[in-house]
Amino acid sequence: MKVAVLSFAGRRAVVYAELLRGMPDVELLVADPDGAPDDPARGRSTADRLGATYAEGWEELFALRPDAVVLSTEEGSWRALGERAAEAGAHVLCEYPYAVDETGAEADELDRLVRVCEEAGVRLTVASTACFGPAFAVVRDKISEGEAVGDVKTIHGAYNAPRPSGTRAARSGALGTNAPQLLDLVDAVLGGVPAEQVYAQTNGVAAEPGVASAALVTVRYADGTVASLDCSWGAPDAGPSASGPVMTFIGDRASVDYTASPRLLGGFDALERRARHVTRGDDPQAVMLAQFVAAVGLESGAGPDGAAALRTLRVIRAARESARTGQPVDLAGAQPVLP
Amino acid sequence: MRELETALIGAGLIARMHLEAWIGAGASVRVHSLDGRAAELAAEFGVKAVDSLEEALDGADVVDICSPTETHRDIALAAIAGGVAVVCEKPLAADVAEAEEIVGAAQEAGVPVYPAHDIRFAPAYARLHELVAEGRLGTGTVARFTVAGYHPRAWTGHASAESGGILTDQLLHGVDIAYWLFGDVVRVHALYQGDIAAPAPEGTAAVGTVVLTHAGGALSQVVCRWTPTPQPPIRVTFHVTGTDGTIVHDSDWPQEIQVSGGPAGAFGYYGESPFTSEISEFARALSGGPQPRLVAHDALAAVRITQAAARSAWTGRAVELPVKGAAA
Structure with missing residues (x-):
């Protein structure tokens, strides 16, 4: 290939x-x-x-x-x-x-x-990396089966990757850089149910003027599910494990905590002078590329598609408006992605 | 130092824990309750029960109100009128107007009101606040708080869904800590799910998802839940971020003692009970010691914020809060 x-x-x-x-x-x-x-x-x-x-x-x-x-x-x-x-x-x-x-x-x-x-x-x-992992697929599949977790109606999560180095990425703020991964995870679990209402608050305490370094986004979906997401930029040297994403799915039978980079090994690293946090080691980008390549030519595809990305961008746009106005923003009807 | 004369009002679960703590703090306690359980509770701890509120307040230094929320106002005002200091189980009152009335009367009479927000005395939150107050977090930017627990009894009190129902009680913990760390709240948005109106049967499940915008710009997310089953046991977490780092806690993290096998939670050690720390701090303050970590205006702020959250959840709008001067 x-x-x-x-x-x-x-x-x-x-x-x-x-x-x-x-x-x-x-x-x-x-x-x-x-x-x-x-x-x-x-x-x-x-x-x-x-x-x-x-x-x-x-x-x-x-x-x-x-x-x-x-x-x-x-x-x-x-x-x-x-x-x-x-x-x-x-x-x-x-x-x-x-x-x-x-x-x-x-x-x-x-x-x-x-x-x-x-x-x-x-x-x-x-390339919403978090959506490709096999562990996340287990969460998604088990929630969709319904048996173990029951009906999921509340989700909360966080992705705190640090401020990016690219100029345009940095200008897009925490809503631009970190919200997509979280919204895509929710979208994958909800199977593309459209968002109905978005509320967001931001601050720029840790950024240059006019840029949001911290953002909380709350979305209510058409099926009544509520997702509240912390997309704030994290500390630059906290390491990838501290960024997440992490996400909790609250069902009426059980709730599930999902952690993208769980600690496998701990201890102290005297060279780096900080606590050791070693994960199992599946490089998320390698996982994503492998799934992308494996799905070429298959009907199903892997990861979020263009329609999912459009749903996510609509939510982020509404989040920007909400952060500016201080009020929730309604997304009028479920607009068809393709007429 | 002479014994503090304490009038304990109520004889339920919280009253029992406060009674134990008052005795531990060296106070002399008389118990009064309208539910007919005062005598039994008093006898168990070897203190006296009295038949009326007047009798309870007569000669008391402090009243500790552990009766249902809708009774707080009248008891507090009676105590304040008699110059008796007030300790009050959360929330201080069922609505903002009543809370303002209590705090206003107390301020005018020069009587202290100490709200029993026990979470501020739980070690994880106490240490969190110490670190933040020492400046170890830098400028606060964003915080997340979760609390998920099972309520062991049916909800007998009356609280409409519009008032926030059973979520108000659960939400107050996270709101109080967020306010303690990041200060005044100017905007509140909340979405409530589940059957929140009380009375409600045991096992009622509900979730509140709340975002607070603080006057200084910091943001707080609070997710509060009543879970439908006793297992897993109560769990709290927080993740607080500032310009100089993060402070994270999960009550699932193992502490000194972990028992495996056998019945869950057979025994353990979690430090001094928050009720003990709380009541002894109040008792010291009432005996001329330093002001405790929370006073009347903190209770008022918590009621204002939780009621704003209820209004937001009811109307679907974000609710703006004027920042008023501290009332006490």
Whole structure:
């Protein structure tokens, strides 16, 4: 199977390429025609190091007929390239577009890409890493079976990844960077039930002016489920295990606490001078890529699709409005994603 | 120092725990209750029972009100009128107007009112507040509090769903701690689920999901639950974040003693009972010691916030709270 990494501009592009390179059935294709400002030959040298096939330009890359692409372009140029990949028949994995305001421009862009993928018969998958883990799949499946947990009507969770380094990502604040993972987890468990009302409060105590570093979002869904989510940025050096996500599902028979990075080993690390927190070690990005690749060509797909991402972006847009007005925001009716 | 003369009103579960604590603090106690159980409780602890409120308040230094919430106002006002200090089980009153009346009267008469928010004396919350007060958290940004527990008896009191019902009681814990850490609350949003109106049968389940916006900008999320079954036992957690780090607690974390096998919760050690710490701090204050960690205006703030949450849950709107000057 041919999987292409489209440019090395994205923050996780090299990691993705390295992980794909390690997969037995994957032939890695790479194109990075724009290079980096200080290193125009970045694409070629990275491809050589990874033993990947390098294409000089987009045309040459799509002529190689990739089965799937990972969009890891610069923020802003993802949609056009995504459409091109879809038209070439490749399944697409893309990062969440970061909204920086209430205009919903990124949702409109994503909506266009969703339509193009639909028409081309390829699956659009968003890189909402937390949704791919096998442990989370157990939670989702058990809740959907209903036996053990019963009817789940209340969910609360937290994802406290630190302030990102990218400029646009940082400007999008905690609602832009951390809310998608949590909302996607809820969406996966609820099976796409649309949100009806959103309340959000934010503060910028730990950020530059105009940016929300802390955010609480409460969503009421059409089936009556309530989800309350802490998307605040966490401390930069707290380590991935402290970020979560964590999520509690309260059913009428049992409640389930889900932790994405549980402690397997503890102790003290004298070199780092801090408590040791060693997890089982399943790299969430490797898990995500493996599932994405494994699902290529399958009916079901893995992880949140474009429609799920659009539902999430609608909630985030309403959350921004609510944070500004101080009142809950109603999402009028369950708008169809595709007319 | 002479013994504090304490009038304990009520003879239920909380009254029993307070009575034990007052005796431990060296007080002399007389018990009065309208439910006919005062004599039995008094006899068990070797103190006296009295037949009327007047008799209870006569010569008392302090009244400790552990009777149902709707009786708090009249008892508190009678005590204040007689110059008797007030300790009152939470919530101070069923609504904001009654709480304001009590606090206003107490302020005018110069009589102290100490609300029994026992959670502030539970070790995890006490240590949390110490760390925050020492500045170890930096500027507070966002906090999450959960409490989930089973109520062992049917709910006999009357509380409409509009008033917040059985969730008001459960919510008060998280609200009080959030207010203690981050200060005045200016906006409240709440969603309530379950059968919250009381009377309610034993095993009634309900969940409140509440977001508080503090005047200083910090945010608090409180998720409070009555669980339908006694197992698992009560569980509380918090996750408090500031510019200099986080402070996290989960009551499921093992403490000094863990018993495995045998009946769950066979025995353990959890430090001094919060009721003991609380009543002895109040007793010291009433005997000329330092002001306790919570006073009348804290009780009023808690009632204001929990009632705002009930109103938000009822109307579906966020509720704005004016920040008033401290009333006591």
